[in-house]
Amino acid sequence: MVSSAGEELGGWSHWHSPDRPLRLGVSTCLLGENVRFDSGHARDGFVVDTLGQWFEYVPVCPEVEIGMGTPRPSIRLVDEGQGMRLVAPSTGEDFTERMTGFAEEKVTELMELDLDGYILKKSSPSCGLERIRVYTSGMPARRNASGVFAAKLMERWPALPVEEEGRLNDHGLRENFIERVFGRNRWRGLVAGGLTRRRLIEFHTAHKLLLRAHNETAYRRLGKLVGSVGTIEDGELFRAYEIEFQAALSTKPTNKKHVNVLQHAMGYLKTLLDPVEKREILAAVEEYRQGLLPLVVPLTLLRYNIRRHGVEYLAGQLYFDPHPRELMLRNHA
Ligand code: SF4
Structure with missing residues (x-):
């Protein structure tokens, strides 16, 4: 973590301990790792080059971690009236149970790491925060879901600050997310020091x-x-x-x-x-x-x-x- 200049008042650095690094979960592809379905990545300069100087990242690629490999068929959310499913349209393979089981276990593991926040990849049926397309035969896709992993993360851990990289381009949302992350880190420090x-x-x-x-x-x-x-x-x-x-x-x-x-x-x-x-x-x-x-x-x-x-x-x-x-x-x- 880089050091900060000009902290004369009782600002964030007075509450921060290097023993308690700011730790964020992140969708692995945002860090530039070639884990996407087409063996590509979705490197985000702000996440890697700017926030990366201050935050320690815990990367998670749910699709690779459930054994889908790269490259792999693309998947999507489908709802044919029996609940939402995560399927590969090209093969018909259904990944719903594997992904929800993985998400349940992974979120428990992440909670033990006591993250300060999480940055998710937008538009992904696994990682997307919101407005993910759901397909139903004969109807236009509706954009009203979260990715399967993201939904489990938010359901199990509602107090965790969560954002997606696309929304971080908005200055107000960006500041609000970072403020919440630093706030959570200070709270962790308070608890660690004996509340x-x-x-x-x-x-x-x-x-x-x-x-x-x-x-x-x-x-x-x-x-x-x-x-x-x-x-x-x-x-x-x-x-x-x-x-x-x-x-x-x-x-x-x-x-x-x-x-x-x-x-x-x-x-x-x-x-x-x-x-x-x-x-x-x-x-x-x-x-x-x-x-x-x-x-x-x-x-x-x-x-x-x-x-x-x-x-x-x-x-x-x-x-x-x-x-x-x-x-x-x-x-x-
Ligand atoms: S969006 Fe999520 S599942 Fe898809 S490549 Fe990135 S980290 Fe992996």
């Missing part, structure tokens, strides 16, 4: 602004959970917090929610800044609101002033650096 109510409060406090940018309602529910001293047993509290925390982060932040958080942060600085400094930050927030500037601009101004004035509460907020700046996830207007 106590005091440490849970520290964790929640550091995530306050980040959670508000994702989902204000969930942020409030999490606050109530953390404050529920004596009314809920510790194990139950930690389980409930983890589920609600992941659900909160899976709501994509909007421009409006970011503006609310930036204005809230400004409130802590208002007595410390002179009128010119205040105007400069407010103008950057307004230009971000109008889509004229990327989020990184008002964030950089705020970070500078938080550091300069030593505003402890804001300095500890992961919102300002939830993932490495080198990924440039907030640099798009």
Whole structure:
């Protein structure tokens, strides 16, 4: 994993331990391995060259791992009224049972590895996340399924951040996925270090602004959970917090929610800044609101002033650096 520059505040690197690498499951063909049905690959530059510098990958090719070999006949999802099947139209061979049995066992194995997320190959009847074609005789194909392996992964492990490489081309979905992955890795660190109510409060406090940018309602529910001293047993509290925390982060932040958080942060600085400094930050927030500037601009101004004035509460907020700046996830207007 490469090291990150400029992490002055209580950002992601303060919560990260090299002993707990960020680990993602990935469809093997995305890494450039020749495992596709035609002996080709589907190498994804962002997955390999950019994310590969930060993440450790656990590659899985379900079709090769059930013994289909390369090259192999292409397969598809078929529904003739007796449930969905995974078949090779050229030979009629049915791979449904083999694939579901494999998926069941593989997901158990992956859960033991405690992944932080998973990147799936789009449009695959085995790996695709959504909108996979289902064929029925005499009818146009409908696009409303997940691949067989992907469906089992999501059913057994609903809290795991999962995306497909095609959707990662969308800047908002990309940032949201990476934010969830880093969030899950921090949670794993908290659990590994021994979870106590005091440490849970520290964790929640550091995530306050980040959670508000994702989902204000969930942020409030999490606050109530953390404050529920004596009314809920510790194990139950930690389980409930983890589920609600992941659900909160899976709501994509909007421009409006970011503006609310930036204005809230400004409130802590208002007595410390002179009128010119205040105007400069407010103008950057307004230009971000109008889509004229990327989020990184008002964030950089705020970070500078938080550091300069030593505003402890804001300095500890992961919102300002939830993932490495080198990924440039907030640099798009
Ligand atoms: S999409 Fe999945 S099953 Fe198909 S080649 Fe890639 S990893 Fe293998």
